[in-house]
Amino acid sequence: MWKSKRKILEYSCLLFAVLLSPLANAASPAQPSPDDQQRILSGKYISTAADCVACHTAKGGAPYAGGYPIESPMGVIWSTNITPSKQYGIGSYTKEEFARAVREGVAKDGHHLYPAMPYTSYGQMTDQDISALYDYFMTQVKPVDVAPTQQTKLPFPFSVRTSMAGWNAIYSNAKPFVSNPQDSELINRGNYLVNALAHCAECHTPRTLLMGEDKSNPFAGAALGAWFAPNISSHKAAGIGGWADAELYAYLRTGHVAGKAQAAGPMAEAVEHSLQYLTDGDLNAIVAYLKQTKPLAVGDQQARYTFGQAASTETAMRGNAVLNVDPGWKVYSATCAACHGTKGEGTKSYPSLFNNTTTGAFTPDNLIATILYGVHRKIDGKDDIEMPGFGPQASYTERLSDQQIADVSNYVLTSFGNPQQKVTPKQIEVARQGGPESPLVAAARIGVPAAVIVLVLIVLAILVSRRRRSNNKAM
Known part of the structure; x- marks a missing residue:
């Protein structure tokens, strides 16, 4: 009798499992298609090429959870949590809101980000790469439900984030990269990597009085806090024109070229977190692009x-x-x-x-x-x-x-x-x-001139916004 009851119990469990199997299948998440998997892998690579982890990961902290101090002339800017945490990160962002933050420096709630987040370069990212990056963060990055311990608190007038609208009107141009048909595929790829993803100009291009990039001297070298980002134009003495392609490749891959150079400071971080993981093709594209940039005799007179x-x-x-x-x-x-x-x-x-x-x-x-x-x-x-x-x-x-x-x-x-x-x-x-x-x-310490700068930027932002609306209506 015991065997009979046990048999009935086994059949009942089997039947119960069969009946529930459709529900179980329905409840389990759908496996990503091969195309989705490839896009997610592409997003991970893009995050590496863009060096997101370096600035959004505190020493000893969880990846992308923020809390990393970024030294700026205006004060310390603390990076934010960009994990898919809905409360503390970007988990509630739509793809469109994510794209606006990355390209234009405007968060979901409308507040302006500081350009320590290099959206002036990321503005050139393609729609395809933005989409892949979004999918990677939302599906593969572990959410960290903790707010960074430090918040950015810059002194007046830099604390007035509204002024960034005017600054953006002058220095930001969120237009996706378009290949130049006159350049080779290798040069175009290098252009995109150098100027968009790797955002090299953010460090290696001099700054104007308002801290925007001096577009008339691209890659001519610039002070970077206590460090100096050297001239990386193709000039043979002042820049990297005298380097062999293999030497430049080795420097990007390892940060070291015997008898020539070694990476330290911010460049060492770029090599450690980003450049060493790029493909051979992409590193060669960066080398090819830099070697054909306009040579600028700024800085060193002798190599x-x-x-x-x-x-x-x-x-x-x-x-x-x-x-x-x-x-x-x-x-x-x-x-x-x-x-x-x-x-x-x-x-x-x-x-x-x-x-x-x-x-x-x-x-x-x-x-x-x-x-x-x-x-x-x-x-x-x-x-x-x-x-x-x-x-x-x-x-x-x-x-x-x-x-x-x-x-x-x-x-x-x-x-x-x-x-x-x-x-x-x-x-x-x-x-x-x-x-x-x-x-x-220095001007901000005086007080009144700084307030005037902020006022001018805000007025400029309003005028640019009105002009854009007028142009849209005319179209």
Whole structure:
């Protein structure tokens, strides 16, 4: 009898499962089609090429959850949560609202984003790429239901986000990229990568008084806080025209070219989070495009990597009394020589200090910033270069004073790099504070002129808006 009841129970369960199977199938999410899967993969690649994760991920935080501090001349701008969280992220955005935020810098609720989010470049993204990026974020990124701990609070007048409408009227042009039929497919692809996705001009193009890109000098180099983004036009001395294609490719892929250059600061972040993951075809397209840009003789008069040679100071000084000797050499001998060599020749892990774009530049900004903040770059998920900084984050015993950093900088420049450059302790102090103050911020401290700037921008935004409406009606 027990076996009979058990049999009936098994048949009942089987029947129950059969009857429920259509409901179960209906409740389970539909698997994406091959086309959808390909679009989602494309969206992931686009997010990598656009380097979204670098700015929207705090150190040690969840991917895309925001909370990363972006230093700007106006103050710290904290990145937002762009996971598909409906409460704290972009989970409630429609595709159209997402496109407007990415291309025009306007959030779902209508408030203006600051151009630390490079929508002035992303405005050129194609509809297809915007759609793929949206699908990737909404289906593949894990929602993080936590608000970033820090909120952006810029001082007046930069806190008036409405003024961004006027700024956008001058500097933003959200028109999707259109290929130039006179250029090859490779050049067009490079153009799109450089100017839209990778947004290279955001760092490497000088800024106007109102902090917009100076379109008359594209890629001519620009100050970037304590760092300096060099000229990357095709000029042979001032830019990258003297680089071999293979060298440029290697630099984009690894951030390092022996006897020439190594990426640090913001460029190291771009290599670590974005450029090293691009396809060979896309990296070659970037190289091809940069090599055919207009050559601009701005900045260096001699190619940065051609300066310097090995020095014999260490050998000459060894065994002698060290009184009344170059104080910069003392710092170098005690702090730098173990890694960079007594002659500045470098090692397998650390670069030579001669034939080096950092020591041969027309400005010592990157040399100073490297000593202060170090170099941190991961390639293939492992530490490729980890030079410690000797600035405020260093331990007390390793920290160098402004005078010591100025001394060792001058020793390095004189011995291995561009001897025409001289560094003062004041320059180190400014670099510690994040770099020189922009003219716009200086004007804002006066008060009234800053308010006038805001008023002009708002009025300009209204006039441009009215003109556009009039044009639409006329059409």
